[in-house]
Amino acid sequence: DGADLERFHIGRADDPFTANILGVPEGAGFVSRVPAGLRATLAYPTPVQTARSLSASLRTRRYRRLCKRLGEDAVLAALREDALLRGSRVEEALESLAKAGSARRGPVHHEALNGVYGDGLPWSGVVARVEKRLRYAVLSSKTGNQIVPEFVKRFGRKPRARAKIAWNGGYILNAELVGKLGLPESYVGSPLGLIVSDGKVLCPPLFSKPALLVGKDGSLEIRRVSCEGGVRAAAGSAAVELGATARNPDRPPDGPCFYDLLAERDELPGDGRVIVRLVGDRIMEIVETGPGEGVPVLPVGLCFSFPKDGVPRAWRPGLRLQLTLPGLEGVAQAVEAGPLLLEHGEVAIDMEREGWKTRASIQTQAARLDYLDMRGPKIAAGLDAEGRLSVLAVNGRIRESAGATHVDMAEILQARGLESAMGFDPGGSATLVVGDEVLNISPYNPDYERNVYALPPEPRAVANVVIGY
Numbered sequence: 373d374g375a376d377l378e379r380f381h382i383g384r385a386d387d388p389f390t391a392n393i394l395g396v397p398e399g400a401g402f403v404s405r406v407p408a409g410l411r412a413t414l415a416y417p418t419p420v421q422t423a424r425s426l427s428a429s430l431r432t433r434r435y436r437r438l439c440k441r442l443g444e445d446a447v448l449a450a451l452r453e454d455a456l457l458r459g460s461r462v463e464e465a466l467e468s469l470a471k472a473g474s475a476r477r478g479p480v481h482h483e484a485l486n487g488v489y490g491d492g493l494p495w496s497g498v499v500a501r502v503e504k505r506l507r508y509a510v511l512s513s514k515t516g517n518q519i520v521p522e523f524v525k526r527f528g529r530k531p532r533a534r535a536k537i538a539w540n541g542g543y544i545l546n547a548e549l550v551g552k553l554g555l556p557e558s559y560v561g562s563p564l565g566l567i568v569s570d571g572k573v574l575c576p577p578l579f580s581k582p583a584l585l586v587g588k589d590g591s592l593e594i595r596r597v598s599c600e601g602g603v604r605a606a607a608g609s610a611a612v613e614l615g616a617t618a619r620n621p622d623r624p625p626d627g628p629c630f631y632d633l634l635a636e637r638d639e640l641p642g643d644g645r646v647i648v649r650l651v652g653d654r655i656m657e658i659v660e661t662g663p664g665e666g667v668p669v670l671p672v673g674l675c676f677s678f679p680k681d682g683v684p685r686a687w688r689p690g691l692r693l694q695l696t697l698p699g700l701e702g703v704a705q706a707v708e709a710g711p712l713l714l715e716h717g718e719v720a721i722d723m724e725r726e727g728w729k730t731r732a733s734i735q736t737q738a739a740r741l742d743y744l745d746m747r748g749p750k751i752a753a754g755l756d757a758e759g760r761l762s763v764l765a766v767n768g769r770i771r772e773s774a775g776a777t778h779v780d781m782a783e784i785l786q787a788r789g790l791e792s793a794m795g796f797d798p799g800g801s802a803t804l805v806v807g808d809e810v811l812n813i814s815p816y817n818p819d820y821e822r823n824v825y826a827l828p829p830e831p832r833a834v835a836n837v838v839i840g841y
Contacts, residue, residue: 376408376409376452377408378405378406378407378408379405379406379408380403380404380405380406381402381403381404381406381412381423382402382403382404383401383402384399384400384401384402385397385398385399385400385401385402386398386399388825389825391825392419392422392823392825393413393415393419393422393423393825394413394422394423394424395419395422395423395424395425396423396424402423402424404423404424404426404427405427405430406423406426407430407448407451407452408448408452409451409452409455409456410426410451410452410455410462411455411459412426413426414459414461414772415770415771415772420461420813420828420829421461421462421463425461425463426462429461429462429463429466430462432463432466434466434467434470435447435466437470438466438469438470442469447466447469450465450469451465451466451469454468454484457486458483458484458485458486458496459484459486459496459772460484464484468483478503478536479502479503479504479506479536480500480501480502480503480536480537480806480807480840481500481501481503482498482499482500482501482806482811483498483499484496484497484498485497485498485499485764485784486772486773489774489780493747493774494772494773494774495766495767495768495773495774495775495776495780496766496767496772496773497764497765497766497767497773497776497812498764498765498804498811498812499762499763499764499765499788500537500762500763500804500806500811501760501761501762502536502537502760502761502762502840503760505590506536506537506840506841507590507840507841508586508590508592508705508838508839508840508841509527509569509570509705509838509839509841510541510567510568510569510586510705510706510707510836510837510838510839511523511527511569511836511837511839512563512567512569512574512835512836513561513834513835513836516561516833517544517546517561517833517834517835518833518834519803519830519831519832519833519834520538520539520540520803520805520810520831520834520837521803521805521808521810521831523538523837523839524538524805524808524837524839525808527839527841533841534841535805535807535808535839535840535841536806536807536840536841537763537804537805537806537839537840538803538804538805538837538838538839538840539751539753539763539765539796539802539803539804539805539837539838540751540796540797540801540802540803540831540834540836540837540838541567541707541709541796541797541834541835541836541837541838542563542564542565542566542567542707542708542709542796542797542836543563543564543565543709543736543797544561544562544563544564544797544834544835544836545559545560545561545562545564545671545672545736546560546561547560549735549736553670553671553735555670558656559651559656559672561835562651562652562672562673563575563651563652563835563836564578564672564736565577565578565579565581565583565707565708565709565710566578566583566597566700566706566707566708567652567706567707567708567836568585568700568703568704568705568706568707569705570704570705571588571703571704572694573653573694573695573696573697573700574652574653575652575653575708576599576603576632576653576674576695576697577597577598577599577632577697577708578599578632578633578634578672578673578674578708578732579598579632579633579634579726579727579728579730579733580596580597580598580600580634580725580726580727581596581597581708581709581710581711581712581726581727581728582594582595582596582597582708582709582710582711582712582726582794583595583596583597583706583707583708583709583794584706584707584709584753584794584838585597585700585703585705585706586703586704586705586706587702587703587704588702588703588704589702591759592755592759592761593755593792594712594753594754594755594792594793594794595712595792596712596725596726597699597700597706597708598632598634599619599630599632599674599697600616600619601615601616601697601698601699602614602615602616602618602619602697602698603630603674603695603696603697604695604696604697605676605693605694605695606693606694606696607684607686607687607691607692607693607694608686610684610685610686610687612628612676612684614628614629614630614676618630619631619632620632620634620635623641624641624645624677626679627679627682628676628677628678628679628682629676629677630674630675630676630677631669631674631675631677632674633671633672633727633730633732633733634727634730635669636730636731637669638668638669638731639666639667639668639669640666640667640668640669640675640677641666641677642659642661642662642665642666642667643661643663643664643665643666644661644662644663644679644680645661645677645678645679645680646658646659646660646661646677646678646679646680646682646683647659647661647667647675647676647677647678648675648676648677648678648683648687649667649670649673649675650673650674650675650676650693651672651673652673653692653693653694653695654690654691654692654693655687655688655689655690655691655692655693656673656689657689658683658687658688658689660680669732671731671732671733671735671736672736705838707796707836707838709794709795709796709797710726710728710794710795711723711726711728711778711794711795712726712792712793712794713752713754713778713781713782713785713793713794713795714754714782714785714786714790714791714792714793715792716791716792717786717790717791718786719779719782719783719786720782721778721779721782723745745777745778745779746775746777747768747774747775747776747777747780748768748769748775748776748798748799749765749766749767749768749769749775749798749799749800749802749812749814749815750765750766750768750775750776750777750778750780750781750795750798750802751763751764751765751766751795751796751797751798751802751803751804751812752764752781752785752793752794752795752796753793753794753796753838754785754790754791754792754793754794755790755791755792755793756789756790756791757789757791761840762785762788762790763804764781764784764785765802765803765804765811765812766780766781766784766812767812767813767815768815769815770813770815773813778795781793781795797834799816799832800814800815800816800831800832801831801832801834802814802831803831803832803834810831813829814829814830814831814832815829816829816830816831816832817829817830818830818832
């Protein structure tokens with residue numbers, strides 16, 4: 373497999389495993405040509421390129437045209453080089469080769485990447501670079517979680533809104549975690565960090581993790597965000613303004629105060645006060661406490677604390693508040709995730725500072741992959757010195773790729789000359805789409821039991837995405 377010599381595979385698929393790997397019916401015979409240096413099958417872990425699809429790619433009109441223009445030896449040499457350096461499917465390599473000779477180039481260019489870590493484990497992935505200025509939107513699902521391609525499809529129904537690039541956004545409270553925490557189903561999909569969409573704050577920062585910020589002038593920035601400057605919450609004419617000194621007090625003042633998830637405590641002091649618990653910008657519950665009574669801390673949302681009878685009359689469960697935070701006035705779109713990978717071109721990972729090691733953060737880290745920084749599927753975005761955006765996705769939990777740690781991601785992006793970078797929700801959620809094609813390989817498919825041999829990978833559904841258009 374991958375030997376640097378011209379060869380033919382001849383035989384019959386006598387079992388379901390072989391049939392699915394080859395891409396032919398069980399019991400079928402086959403004669404398959406495999407040019408030197410190419411791999412007939414690419415498995416992630418189920419086949420994405422089969423021997424049959426490889427053969428089909430070598431019979432396409434695109435292949436014939438490239439051979440006529442460049443010569444078949446040159447085309448096969450380019451395919452061998454791609455197989456060695458990037459490991460793309462032959463169909464993708466032919467597409468890239470055809471575009472390389474075109475004077476026109478789209479706004480987003482992508483290429484496959486691979487390598488071997490110092491410990492000998494392989495990694496593979498893809499990087500997409502935005503070559504022309506785009507507009508960006510941060511979208512949240514209103515009807516349950518969706519896969520990124522579905523977000524892209526729905527976004528494309530709007531006039532003049534064709535997505536050029538899209539990827540999954542920030543962390544959410546998924547159904548599994550909601551069950552473990554013993555919370556009502558209404559908490560499923562709750563955002564776990566800053567989300568700004570069309571200038572409206574849908575969720576404030578909860579820790580001190582990084583966010584991708586899109587200015588109203590279209591500029592891009594990556595930096596850590598928090599509520600350390602205070603917050604303003606309004607509903608109609610009633611507004612509550614809380615400054616920096618009202619954040620996470622050891623003891624509640626006579627007036628109102630608020631708590632984010634960097635407040636390391638098991639419960640919020642009550643003792644006759646009223647606690648207003650938020651998820652995003654929505655009031656989930658209003659809890660009146662008695663003497664000596666506290667309110668358990670949940671690892672999601674801000675909490676406002678008021679003296680008795682101090683809650684604005686209009687506030688009630690289900691009400692959405694208008695949130696304003698100092699330093700975000702000029703932001704049109706934003707999504708918080710993390711960790712911060714690069715700052716001023718240097719590795720800047722600081723899990724302690726960002727709050728990843730707090731009790732609240734650990735409770736919302738599925739499988740502890742982020743907290744322990746194990747190798748797995750990862751996705752990150754970064755900016756170069758000119759502010760141009762690149763998005764890197766590294767495959768993981770598959771034969772061809774062990775995945776990446778946060779440090780691995782930082783070093784790959786640093787080697788490509790990026791100045792600032794941050795991670796996004798990893799694992800099966802990691803999804804990078806250019807045009808209408810998913811570029812990275814997910815190790816996940818919710819229906820895998822239907823065909824354990826060759827079911828195509830499918831990204832996990834997410835609650836929010838970033839779309840460049």
